[in-house]
Amino acid sequence: MKGKPLKAVKVSFDPERCKGCGYCSFVCPKHVIGFSENFNSRGFHYAFLNDPEKCIGCGFCALMCPDIAIRIEVINKD
Amino acid sequence: MKRFTRPRSMTDEMVPYCPGCGHGIAIRLIGEAIDELGIQGETIGIAPVGCAVRSWRLYRIDMMQAPHGRGPAVATGLKRALPEKIIFSYQGDGDSAAIGLAELIHAALRCEKITVFMVNNAIYGATGGQMAPTTLIGQYSTSYPEGRDPGLVGYPVKMAELIANVSRNSYSARVAVNNAKNVLSAKKAIVKAFRTQLNKLGFSFVEILSPCPTGWKMTPVESLNWIEKEMIPEYPLGEYSTPKNL
Numbered sequence: 001m002k003g004k005p006l007k008a009v010k011v012s013f014d015p016e017r018c019k020g021c022g023y024c025s026f027v028c029p030k031h032v033i034g035f036s037e038n039f040n041s042r043g044f045h046y047a048f049l050n051d052p053e054k055c056i057g058c059g060f061c062a063l064m065c066p067d068i069a070i071r072i073e074v075i076n077k078d
Numbered sequence: 079m080k081r082f083t084r085p086r087s088m089t090d091e092m093v094p095y096c097p098g099c100g101h102g103i104a105i106r107l108i109g110e111a112i113d114e115l116g117i118q119g120e121t122i123g124i125a126p127v128g129c130a131v132r133s134w135r136l137y138r139i140d141m142m143q144a145p146h147g148r149g150p151a152v153a154t155g156l157k158r159a160l161p162e163k164i165i166f167s168y169q170g171d172g173d174s175a176a177i178g179l180a181e182l183i184h185a186a187l188r189c190e191k192i193t194v195f196m197v198n199n200a201i202y203g204a205t206g207g208q209m210a211p212t213t214l215i216g217q218y219s220t221s222y223p224e225g226r227d228p229g230l231v232g233y234p235v236k237m238a239e240l241i242a243n244v245s246r247n248s249y250s251a252r253v254a255v256n257n258a259k260n261v262l263s264a265k266k267a268i269v270k271a272f273r274t275q276l277n278k279l280g281f282s283f284v285e286i287l288s289p290c291p292t293g294w295k296m297t298p299v300e301s302l303n304w305i306e307k308e309m310i311p312e313y314p315l316g317e318y319s320t321p322k323n324l
């Protein structure tokens with residue numbers, strides 16, 4: 001089961017809300033969150049999922065995000 | 079977790095805090111608790127002075143502003159006039175442990191059926207990082223750059239223990255928002271605090287240890303580690319009192 005997704009989920013980041021604090025990547029057990037070289041309109045390097053295949057959908061990133069920039073949707077559950 | 083999105087009881091406003099500020103997490107958890115308990119229509123929040131005041135834009139509920147430290151006094155008035163409403167005050171540590179300590183302690187002593195959330199970041203964040211009553215021994219602040227000296231300015235105040243000691247049948251807990259596990263426990267404590275009020279049991283208080291990277295002059299991730307290594311040993315997490323029949 002190691003590395004298998006807990007659920008079929010889609011994790012999406014809102015680059016405009018992100019302030020680049022790094023909490024999401026700090027808590028991500030799979031280390032799949034990276035930071036863009038580009039800036040958003042407020043001047044922050046925003047977070048993005050750089051390896052969506054490895055994300056297990058645990059939701060830790062969204063729990064820690066102070067800016068509610070992360071959205072998690074279950075695509076199909078079984 | 080089925081789905082994770084912005085709580086319904088929150089607006090679409092951008093979170094108005096510094097990068098990595100724990101207020102964003104605490105405010106969101108209160109919003110999630112309001113959604114979960116289905117009390118959006120009945121809840122009135124109070125935003126006093128300090129960084130906490132900016133929370134009013136983020137909630138899709140009635141909000142009232144209070145003078146510095148007077149959140150529990152305004153909450154008392156609202157609750158007594160409108161006993162069916164759920165009243166919470168969202169305050170910082172400077173606001174509730176310094177200037178508003180009398181209001182808070184007396185509201186707790188009177189066992190007012192209100193809920194107070196105190197975000198403890200061990201500093202006066204809004205005014206530039208001065209020492210607060212909650213500042214740790216030796217901790218840097220702009221008003222005591224050499225670190226807090228207990229011989230000169232005393233020891234940090236332990237609010238969750240204090241409230242548990244003065245208020246009968248109250249709910250008093252200390253939580254932290256420095257990792258995913260603690261965030262989940264924080265949410266549980268917030269829900270219990272609201273339940274204490276919903277069931278008319280007594281006063282409820284949750285102290286939330288929260289990072290202030292700007293005031294602490296640290297990176298956001300360093301500030302999470304600092305909470306774990308320095309703050310939690312001084313301010314142990316847990317429930318200090320739970321009302322009977324909760």
Ligand code: SF4
Pocket residue numbers: 011024027028029030031032033049054055056057058059060061062
């Ligand atoms: S859901 Fe879990 S594994 Fe996926 S990006 Fe977020 S923290 Fe990482």
Ligand code: SF4
Pocket residue numbers: 013017018019020021022023024025046047061064065066067068069070
């Ligand atoms: S936790 Fe939120 S604000 Fe911080 S870097 Fe991640 S997405 Fe951006």
